[in-house]
Amino acid sequence: MAKRHSIIILLFVIIASAVVFVHSLSLKQPCTVRICQNKDCRSRYPSTAAAGETLARTFRDLVAPSGLSQVAVEASECLGQCGRGPNVAVNCNGNGGGRDKMYYGVVDPQTAAAILEVSCDYDPPPMLLAAADVMARAGKATSPSKKVSLLTSAVDALSGDSTLSSASAVARALVLRADARMDADPTDTGGEALGDAQRAAELGPSYGKAWRTLADAREAGGDFSGAVEAVRRWAEAEPSLARKAKGEVERLIARM
Structure with missing residues (x-):
């Protein structure tokens, strides 16, 4: 009788463990x-x-x-x-x-x-929502210097938080800041736009806009072969733009 009781308890434990395991898997989806x-x-x-x-x-x-x-x-x-x-x-x-x-x-x-x-059941970190608001304000700003100032505040805040420093929002803020910097200085004399674009591409290798901006920054600095490489990565990230990317590659090769 005691043996049967032990077997029943063991079966109950196994079934309960299986239910918990399956439930945990569903939670991970x-x-x-x-x-x-x-x-x-x-x-x-x-x-x-x-x-x-x-x-x-x-x-x-x-x-x-x-x-x-x-x-x-x-x-x-x-x-x-x-x-x-x-x-x-x-x-x-x-x-x-x-x-x-x-x-x-x-x-x-x-x-x-x-x-x-x-x-x-996911509550976005307040800092990410604040960064989204800052980027929206930067999008409305008419002065490149104002855009750079706003975006720098977002980049610095997110980069200073170890849990958010590799977030998607950082890559986007960097891309937008690179664009603003090239609006202010189309030749990117100090290479600041190039630095932003390179970092954005490293953080978001599947982020097509990062590669598109990196191509522009490299072209501005006279690195046409590097720009071609970036355009090709842009096409890989956004296949729907492959035809446009092909035209860009041909244009850049003609400038070499």
Whole structure:
């Protein structure tokens, strides 16, 4: 009798452990946030809200490196309801099953942050949301020096936090600062824009805009072969722009 009782207890422990293990696996599955890439939705996202970037980029910039296992941001084909865009679909069922939670008219970082908090149970770090706001203000600034000043505050704040120094938002702020610096000095005399662009590409090797900006900075400094390499990396990161990148490569080669 005692032996049977021990076996029952052992079976119960095994089953309970299996349930906990399966549950833990489901918790590790990230919420998938899909951003409509239809032309209508993309055009409805105000460039000033993200300093010329896309809604998908805004969502990525709100996720800290530690949150990448919790939230996955993906581009999506048309999600319907085009007249109500930009549109976002969120699925937190792990395997993509079940129905998506739809959000319409997402036009600013604050709304994106609220979606992450409510649907993904992920609360973006306040510093990332503040950086998004600073980048939006930089996008509205008319003076390159003002843009550089604003973006420097974001870069310095994020870089000074060990948990956020490699965040997607740092790469974007660096790219925007590099662009502003080249607006102020098209030849990039001091090489500051080049430094920003190189660091951005290192932080975000799949970030196409970083490679595009690095190509511009290298060209400004007379490094045409380096610019060609950067354009090719840009095309790898953004295959839809391959034809445009090919034209850029041909133009740069002609300048060598």
